[in-house]
Amino acid sequence: MSGANGGGTLPGDPPPEGAPPGGRRALAVWGIGVAVYFVAVIFRTSLGVAGLDAADRFDVNASALSTFSILQLLVYAGMQIPVGLLVDRLGTKRVLGIGVVLFTAGQLGFAFSPSYGMALASRALLGCGDAMTFISVLRLGTRWFPARRGPLVAQMAGLVGMAGNLVSTLVLARLLHGIGWTAAFAGSALAGVVVFVLLVVFLKDHPEGHEPEPVTHQGATYVRRQIALSWREPGTRLGLWVHFTTQFPAMVFLLLWGMPFLVEAQGLSRAVAGELLTLVVLSNMAVGLVYGQIVARHHGARLPLALGTVGATALLWAVTLAYPAPAAPMWLLVVLCAVLGACGPASMIGFDFARPANPPERQGTASGITNMGGFVASMTTLFAIGVLLDATDDDYAVAFSSVFVLQAVGVSQILRLRRRAARRERERLVASRVTSVHVPV
Numbered sequence: 001m002s003g004a005n006g007g008g009t010l011p012g013d014p015p016p017e018g019a020p021p022g023g024r025r026a027l028a029v030w031g032i033g034v035a036v037y038f039v040a041v042i043f044r045t046s047l048g049v050a051g052l053d054a055a056d057r058f059d060v061n062a063s064a065l066s067t068f069s070i071l072q073l074l075v076y077a078g079m080q081i082p083v084g085l086l087v088d089r090l091g092t093k094r095v096l097g098i099g100v101v102l103f104t105a106g107q108l109g110f111a112f113s114p115s116y117g118m119a120l121a122s123r124a125l126l127g128c129g130d131a132m133t134f135i136s137v138l139r140l141g142t143r144w145f146p147a148r149r150g151p152l153v154a155q156m157a158g159l160v161g162m163a164g165n166l167v168s169t170l171v172l173a174r175l176l177h178g179i180g181w182t183a184a185f186a187g188s189a190l191a192g193v194v195v196f197v198l199l200v201v202f203l204k205d206h207p208e209g210h211e212p213e214p215v216t217h218q219g220a221t222y223v224r225r226q227i228a229l230s231w232r233e234p235g236t237r238l239g240l241w242v243h244f245t246t247q248f249p250a251m252v253f254l255l256l257w258g259m260p261f262l263v264e265a266q267g268l269s270r271a272v273a274g275e276l277l278t279l280v281v282l283s284n285m286a287v288g289l290v291y292g293q294i295v296a297r298h299h300g301a302r303l304p305l306a307l308g309t310v311g312a313t314a315l316l317w318a319v320t321l322a323y324p325a326p327a328a329p330m331w332l333l334v335v336l337c338a339v340l341g342a343c344g345p346a347s348m349i350g351f352d353f354a355r356p357a358n359p360p361e362r363q364g365t366a367s368g369i370t371n372m373g374g375f376v377a378s379m380t381t382l383f384a385i386g387v388l389l390d391a392t393d394d395d396y397a398v399a400f401s402s403v404f405v406l407q408a409v410g411v412s413q414i415l416r417l418r419r420r421a422a423r424r425e426r427e428r429l430v431a432s433r434v435t436s437v438h439v440p441v
Helices: 023-049 051-058 062-090 092-112 116-130 134-144 147-179 181-188 191-201 218-231 236-267 270-297 299-321 329-340 343-354 360-391 396-400 402-438
Strands: none
Touching: 023 051, 023 062, 023 092, 023 147, 023 181, 023 191, 023 218, 023 236, 023 270, 051 062, 051 116, 051 236, 062 092, 062 116, 062 218, 062 236, 092 116, 092 134, 092 181, 092 191, 134 147, 134 360, 147 181, 147 270, 147 343, 181 191, 181 343, 181 396, 218 236, 218 360, 236 270, 236 299, 236 329, 236 343, 236 360, 236 396, 236 402, 270 299, 270 329, 270 343, 270 402, 299 329, 299 343, 299 360, 299 396, 329 396, 360 396, 360 402, 396 402
């Protein structure tokens, strides 16, 4: 199998002739794209540390509070395929630039929103801009680095994104309770201005001499063909379901419901709850480095890592929710948060199924399809938890049990698609090697 690497190469193979060069220049340009994603994640997760404050500020219940994140993720998920198509057609720099303008405007709007409705509109705008960042960064990586570096580059992008989550947890939370709602959110929006300037001045879509083939077919026919061909590949669909099944438990916890769960259900102080949320982020960053190295070297480890993460997450949630006491012990909450940290790196494995299944001109579209998975699952779970909390008088054990339902759906689809995707990868690898053998020198 070609595993996590595109272009018919295996870990350890030399890069094929004409592959992107990588090197310091690539790292510098890619770093600008990752900086944009870093700021987008700060803005995306800012509500996670402000959920209780938002409930008081706008005088809303749990269901209405969850609507903030649901709408943001609904826009994000709905934008994934259009953004993938835009990246394939317009290039990374233009799409990232549009994204920065939108998510910065959304963060500013959220800072000054006088009503619940205006705040909802601001989060939707933020979600639209956020949706344009990660796929663009993935595309930037494939244009500047050899394909064999794909798994590690993707995991490193995810790691930097989690660093943005760490900033929300540690810095923005303190600013929020120190200088107030408006000043904290408006001040953070300045980061968007900084990365926009860096992007305009320094970012390039691809190295010199590695220009992509011009796209000859545009319009509705081009769009339908890109989506249909990407979806037809079993690796794309398997990537979507891996992303769906692995990402959402940690996303839901960090984006909104972790702080209320730890404070209201477990009786912790906000400071201690914040430390546990920080642990999730730190665990994510550490596990991301490990998973990236493993997948880059052992492509057969992709599915065991993904399914192992799902199993460990389900086990720890089951033990925590069923613990025979009013609150779980601290050691168990620490282990739960450490395991939740593996969810983000495991979700990145989904792209390592979609990437080798699609040629370069469909990478944006295929990544968009894959990236929908976890955000659709997160959006569904955010809504389910909010509704169940209101229906059960804040019974968090019942509400968080919705996690198991989506995990079961996702695992069933992964098991259904895994053999078909593996067979298709073997066929593509054999075909590419036969072609390379017969190419005249």
